[in-house]
Amino acid sequence: MTLATVPAQHAPAGSRAALSARGLSKSFGNFQAVNDVDIDVHHGRIHALIGPNGAGKSTVFNLLTKFLQPTAGKIMLGETDITRMDPAHIARLGVARSFQISATFGDMSLVDNVCVALQRPNGLAVQFWRPLGSLSRLRPRAMELLGRVGLADMAARRAADLSYGRKRALEIATTLALDPKVLLLDEPLAGMGQEDVETMAGLIADVARDCALLMVEHNIKVVADIGHDITVLQRGEILTQGSYAEVSADPRVREAYMGAEDDD
Template sequence: MTAPEIVLSCRGLRKDFAGFTAVNDVDLDLRHGEIHAMIGPNGAGKTTVFNLLTKFLQPTKGRITLLGQDITRTSPSKVARMGLARSFQISATFPHLTVLENVRVALQRPNGLAHQFWRPMSALDRLNERALELIELVGLKDARNRPAADLSYGRKRALEIATTLALDPKALLLDEPMAGMGHEDVAVVSAIVRDVAKTRAVLMVEHNLKVVADLCDRVTVLQRGEILISGDYATVSRDERVRTAYLGAGHD
């Protein structure tokens, strides 16, 4: 059986800050249709890797490719247009716009309307069909006319995923998508992530190990900026170094 296509890849990724090495010799392959988790203790370098992959930081050494094209020195905006998108730990939506308006605004860039904020909101009506498709995909159809500020925390994160998907990314990077959620919201957002990963590569930083175990095809563990181990969850969780460094020696 042929392995899924590699969408986003890095080799020998390194980042130094004033003599401190935050990330060292990191290799990753994100494959189409798979969910890849990156876990590790606080300060392990997970966010730095995210920032390097999305070009918010330039690597000291190493190479990054997206769909086979070298993006190591490419700007964040160009990388986003090429199909790499990320979400952040803090929900980034417009609280006083409705769910539908939020998604329509996000759709402006891929539809060539990114610099037309001076136009009335009605000018975006032609984006409604795609916006409603995305809203339904993340389970917010019933809330499409509600202000984003009125949504629960979990549903705000679902809206953020919808606005990120508006860019039609080939690789989607999610930074702690389940952070601060109750059990019900975790189940809803997990289902969304599983669904959207069917047609793209997903990399997520996540501290909820039950989510990682249930959702992810592959797990990479970082410690002090380096890869400790990478594999499926069962393999990773049995590794004594992981149990000691991250899961805890007494973890079952």
């Protein structure tokens, strides 16, 4: 039983996926890490990539962000074929990502972290002859983004001094600075306390209104709450795709998770 990529009751009629992959495969030597994966990420929807440990979620994620090069398959960003592009290039086209280990510029203030992201689209990044004061016109926008993730009151603090949950929030703010068409989040809730999880899940749901969002996530409760489309991976292949209700009813999904727990 292979379900339609987007369940009929949800699929926006005739809409193209913002990001789609067909036949995505990746092997490392003889090991087939990802095999023939099809994924569509639609504007305004949250697509969750789940699966037991070692299912190939991170590999798929890194293929989609081009941090890994696929061995076979095709990745389209809207009408553009991005299969052979480098990660910086697709970032400039509007594909933003976060990292599993939170990636901030530790020695910089929060507002500067966001300014780093704002600089490039504004053409400031290569100006080595101008003072930093020339960045001041980016600051209102940076503050706005920090405000959106609830960090405005600590804008001058060093990023390295933030708590774990706040670093992740800062990462989201930095990512949003790119005005992404597609946002890919790698385990955005991992290692967070319950309170932070709720705030972050709310934030993700809010952010996804303006872009296509794909996240790798272990927290099944959150996936059930905010995920629109779910893809379940197992051993590098798609086990099933569909809405949470459809996926969770699938006996193979239950089995995959139970099996994984036994392995642990």
